[in-house]
Amino acid sequence: MLGGVSAPHDIPLALSYDDVLLAPRRSSVGSRADVDVASRLTRSLGLSVPVVSANMDTVTESEMAIAMARLGGLGIIHRFLTIEQQVEEVTRVKRAEALVIEDPHTIDPHAAAEDAAELMVELGVSGLVVVDGERRVVGMLATRDLALRGDGRMRVDQLMTPRARLVTGGPDTSSKQAAELLHTGRVEKLPLLDEGDRLVGLITARDLTQRAERPGATTGAKGRLAVGAAIGVRGDVLPRARALAEAGADVLVLDVAHGHSDAALRSLDAVREAVGDEPQLVAGNVATAAGARDLAQAGADAVKVGVGPGSVCTTRVVAGVGVPQLSAVMECAEALAERDVPVIADGGIRSGGDVAKAIAAGASSVMVGNLLAGTPESPGVVVQRNGHRVKVFRGMASAPAAAARRAVDESDETDFERVVTEGVEAVVPLRDAASRVVHQLVGGLRSAMSYSDARTVPELHRKAAFVRITPGGLRESYPHDVDL
Ligand code: XMP
Numbered sequence: 237m238l239g240g241v242s243a244p245h246d247i248p249l250a251l252s253y254d255d256v257l258l259a260p261r262r263s264s265v266g267s268r269a270d271v272d273v274a275s276r277l278t279r280s281l282g283l284s285v286p287v288v289s290a291n292m293d294t295v296t297e298s299e300m301a302i303a304m305a306r307l308g309g310l311g312i313i314h315r316f317l318t319i320e321q322q323v324e325e326v327t328r329v330k331r332a333e334a335l336v337i338e339d340p341h342t343i344d345p346h347a348a349a350e351d352a353a354e355l356m357v358e359l360g361v362s363g364l365v366v367v368d369g370e371r372r373v374v375g376m377l378a379t380r381d382l383a384l385r386g387d388g389r390m391r392v393d394q395l396m397t398p399r400a401r402l403v404t405g406g407p408d409t410s411s412k413q414a415a416e417l418l419h420t421g422r423v424e425k426l427p428l429l430d431e432g433d434r435l436v437g438l439i440t441a442r443d444l445t446q447r448a449e450r451p452g453a454t455t456g457a458k459g460r461l462a463v464g465a466a467i468g469v470r471g472d473v474l475p476r477a478r479a480l481a482e483a484g485a486d487v488l489v490l491d492v493a494h495g496h497s498d499a500a501l502r503s504l505d506a507v508r509e510a511v512g513d514e515p516q517l518v519a520g521n522v523a524t525a526a527g528a529r530d531l532a533q534a535g536a537d538a539v540k541v542g543v544g545p546g547s548v549c550t551t552r553v554v555a556g557v558g559v560p561q562l563s564a565v566m567e568c569a570e571a572l573a574e575r576d577v578p579v580i581a582d583g584g585i586r587s588g589g590d591v592a593k594a595i596a597a598g599a600s601s602v603m604v605g606n607l608l609a610g611t612p613e614s615p616g617v618v619v620q621r622n623g624h625r626v627k628v629f630r631g632m633a634s635a636p637a638a639a640a641r642r643a644v645d646e647s648d649e650t651d652f653e654r655v656v657t658e659g660v661e662a663v664v665p666l667r668d669a670a671s672r673v674v675h676q677l678v679g680g681l682r683s684a685m686s687y688s689d690a691r692t693v694p695e696l697h698r699k700a701a702f703v704r705i706t707p708g709g710l711r712e713s714y715p716h717d718v719d720l
Contacts, residue, residue: 252545252560253590254710256702263689268682275600275693276578277310278516278537281462281487283601284308284452286681286693287591287674288580290605291315291466291491293615293637294629298328298463300613303670305329305461308452312464312489312603316632316641319476322465326483329463333443335411336428336458340438342367345374345393349385352377352392363425365435366396372433374399376425404429407436411447414439456486464518466491469503474510481511488515489540493551493633493658495520496527504534521582523559525571532577539577540603541568545584547606548631551658562597569598569697588680595681595693596700605629607677610667618666625666631659 265271275286285308289296293316296304301311313325331337343352343364352364356379366375375396384395403421405414405428414426418441428437447453456462464487465480467473477488490507492500504519511517519531520540528539544551544558552558559567561584569579578600585591585604594602608614609629618625630637635657667673690696705713 250560250563251704252562253584253586253593255560256562256593256704257709257713258592258596258684258688259701259703260687261689261699261701263686265686265689265691268679268686270691271682271685272692273678273681273685274308275595277464277580277601278487278518278578279576280537281310281454281456281516283310283454285674285678286595286599286601287677288312288464288601288603289608289670290582290603291464291489292605292609292630292632293317293640294627295605295609295614297615298325298332299615300608300611300670301325301329301463302332302461303613304674305454305463306333306446306450307671307674308450308454309601309674310454310462310464310487312466312487313485314632315466315468315476315491316637316644318644319472319479321644322476323479323483326463326465326480326485330460330484332461333446334458334460335443335447336437336439337443338437338458340365340427340435342371342435343377343392344368345391345396347392349382349390349392349395353382353385356382364392365427365438366392367435371435373402373404373427373429373435376402376427378424399433402427405439406430409439411439411444415444418444457484460484462486464489467507468492469497469499473503474506477507477511481515485515487518489518489520490536491518491520491540493521493543495522495540496524496530501530501534504531504536508535518580520580522568523564525567528568528571528577528579529575532572532575536577538580538600539568539572540580540582541565541599542582542584542603546582546631546659547584547586548629548634548660548662549583549658550631550660551633554656554658562593565594565597565599573598585677588677588683591677592681592684593702596684596688596696596702598697600693602677604677606664607667607673608670610664611670611673613670619663621663626663627666628661629664630661631657633657634659634661636661 274284276282287309289300289304289311291312291314293314296311304311345366363378375398377396381395403423424441426439454462465485466489516537518538519536523543531539545561565581581594581599582603
């Protein structure tokens with residue numbers, strides 16, 4: 237439909253979220269609680285909540301990714317980090333509440349208690365397994381043991397709980413057995429040992445409880461929280477992709493401003509070759525059916541749609557390029573339906589209504605930047621601006637983001653005098669926890685599903701009926717004729 241335009245009246249109309257509403261229909265859905273918003277991010281990764289946090293340096297690092305996966309969504313760690321730093325962020329998510337921590341943090345029995353204390357703070361853990369040079373477990377050291385370290389000259393083996401008093405499990409301990417052992421032993425941590433007493437894993441009571449409390453969490457292999465990580469198309473893309481896959485990233489997001497480019501398609505091929513079938517590959521961004529089709533053809537397991545709708549994007553102003561997001565999502569979803577490749581609607585989400593429209597238009601999930609940037613889980617510090625407490629939020633193609641990228645990538649030879657930016661840096665108000673923001677967004681989606689007589693996301697895809705509205709209709713949609 238797009239392309240080959242010859243005369244003004246041939247120019248197709250493209251719509252955005254504000255140009256439409258979902259028409260209500262007779263519904264047999266009794267309550268919002270009766271709808272199931274479960275969906276999927278990629279061909280094989282399911283989500284119980286179809287919201288992902290954007291791969292932006294002011295939105296997603298490990299803390300946000302952990303929160304999003306616990307909620308049943310997913311976080312995509314941004315790529316403006318060194319490979320080592322990005323791998324570390326992925327590893328933090330993987331360690332957050334793994335059923336079995338396969339490589340627990342350890343310390344030598346002869347180490348100084350002071351060093352153990354520092355290490356625990358640095359790693360953000362409340363206990364260390366004490367192992368000898370053969371990795372045989374000789375004890376456990378907890379933060380509370382360190383309270384007795386006195387003048388700091390004591391050694392770990394003088395403060396630890398010794399091996400004889402430890403509750404331990406074998407390499408194949410199930411979560412049920414672990415729960416029983418932890419409960420009867422009244423302990424918080426269960427080291428797993430092989431027949432030679434060597435450390436092979438650790439199960440914590442906290443992880444077991446959290447898992448039981450959150451059955452909808454998004455998990456990958458070995459029951460660990462799932463996480464995505466962004467990669468580009470140039471430079472170190474292949475070693476980065478390999479390192480992230482090795483660290484356990486469940487999804488790699490090949491993310492460039494113009495995903496429908498030869499470079500992106502080549503890169504997709506090369507990344508697939510480099511990492512094999514394991515991590516799912518998302519590619520983007522595109523805004524046309526042809527772009528979506530080409531990425532799917534090249535092996536993308538999901539396509540990210542959105543050129544210019546983001547709240548800090550200026551691509552449409554600077555380059556005059558983009559497709560209003562509702563039309564972009566609809567076209568791409570329609571083009572990919574037969575191939576069974578899901579669409580991620582990326583950018584421009586301001587409310588639950590926008591989430592509902594994006595999913596009704598055929599997307600399987602939405603990617604959110606702005607609305608999550610002000611939450612406590614986003615990276616960055618709280619600053620005062622005009623008497624208000626705010627957080628910085630910036631487009632990844634903004635000048636400050638480009639400068640930050642240069643700081644981690646010495647091979648980046650961008651000439652900042654000449655850089656043409658397609659994003660801005662801004663501040664956003666502080667918000668409640670990410671869980672509250674996501675709850676509001678998903679509440680809107682649930683409501684839309686009950687108005688649309690849809691109990692599931694695929695049913696919404698089939699049944700949604702849009703009406704186009706005028707500026708008058710839009711005015712009527714917002715509160716009016718009242719003092720707010
Ligand atoms: P929201 O509206 O949720 O959108 O803040 C987040 C999405 O915006 C995109 N993004 C950019 N687009 N220039 C752009 O044209 C930029 O500098 C930029 N930074 C982020 C990206 O797709 C993100 O997920």
